[in-house]
Amino acid sequence: MSARKILMLVGDFVEDYEAMVPFQILTMVGHSVHTVCPGKKPGDTVKTAVHDFVGDQTYVELTGHRFGINASFETARAADFDALVIPGGRAPEYLRLNPKVIELVQEFDKARKPIAAICHGPQILAAAGVLKGRNAIAYPACGPECTAAGARFGTVNETASNALTDGHLVTAPAWPAHPEWMRQFLLLLGSRVEP
Numbered sequence: 001m002s003a004r005k006i007l008m009l010v011g012d013f014v015e016d017y018e019a020m021v022p023f024q025i026l027t028m029v030g031h032s033v034h035t036v037c038p039g040k041k042p043g044d045t046v047k048t049a050v051h052d053f054v055g056d057q058t059y060v061e062l063t064g065h066r067f068g069i070n071a072s073f074e075t076a077r078a079a080d081f082d083a084l085v086i087p088g089g090r091a092p093e094y095l096r097l098n099p100k101v102i103e104l105v106q107e108f109d110k111a112r113k114p115i116a117a118i119c120h121g122p123q124i125l126a127a128a129g130v131l132k133g134r135n136a137i138a139y140p141a142c143g144p145e146c147t148a149a150g151a152r153f154g155t156v157n158e159t160a161s162n163a164l165t166d167g168h169l170v171t172a173p174a175w176p177a178h179p180e181w182m183r184q185f186l187l188l189l190g191s192r193v194e195p
Contacts, residue, residue, distance in 0.1 A: 004031045004032070005081050006034065007078075008084075009036060011038070011092075014090075014091040015088045015119060016048035018121075018174075022118075023067075033070075035071060037073055038073050038095065038098050039073075041069065042070050043070075082114070085117075085185075086124050106130065115169050115170070116181065122145075131146055133150060134167070135166040136166065137164045140156050140173065160176045160177060161179070162180055165184045
């Protein structure tokens with residue numbers, strides 16, 4: 001397997017597991033993950049949130065860990081990376097308002113480089129206009145937004161543990177999908193994955 005250089009877009013209140021676990025999985029197998037956040041520099045951190053269901057009609061948001069930024073958003077260019085990861089949480093709802101975030105996503109998509117987005121991460125894909133005609137899934141509450149952006153929104157299974165690949169795009173509904181989401185993404189990266 002050749003090591004890939006991966007860009008990960010995060011912001012304050014990114015979902016804790018959806019940033020930490022992919023970062024750990026991808027670095028464990030030898031890839032280099034560069035974490036960036038608009039307005040933050042290497043050495044800074046973002047606050048994360050833990051989302052869970054405790055009997056209410058929607059998830060609760062609890063304080064998570066601090067997640068380290070190790071690269072510069074301002075100098076990040078899609079041409080310098082092999083792939084992109086977009087975790088969920090609340091960060092995508094405001095990151096998608098940043099024109100450079102949208103431009104980066106569009107450049108990755110135009111170059112057909114692997115893109116992995118989970119939970120609310122597809123909000124950024126929708127804002128970037130890269131879902132039109134694509135099969136995708138996300139946190140179910142983001143389904144109408146994905147559909148409005150032209151996606152064919154797939155089925156989220158009962159445990160939210162499935163993922164969906166369409167070309168160079170891998171999407172998933174929530175952190176229970178990490179094993180399947182990362183397996184499909186690693187295959188796109190050319191990593192060896194045992195069945």
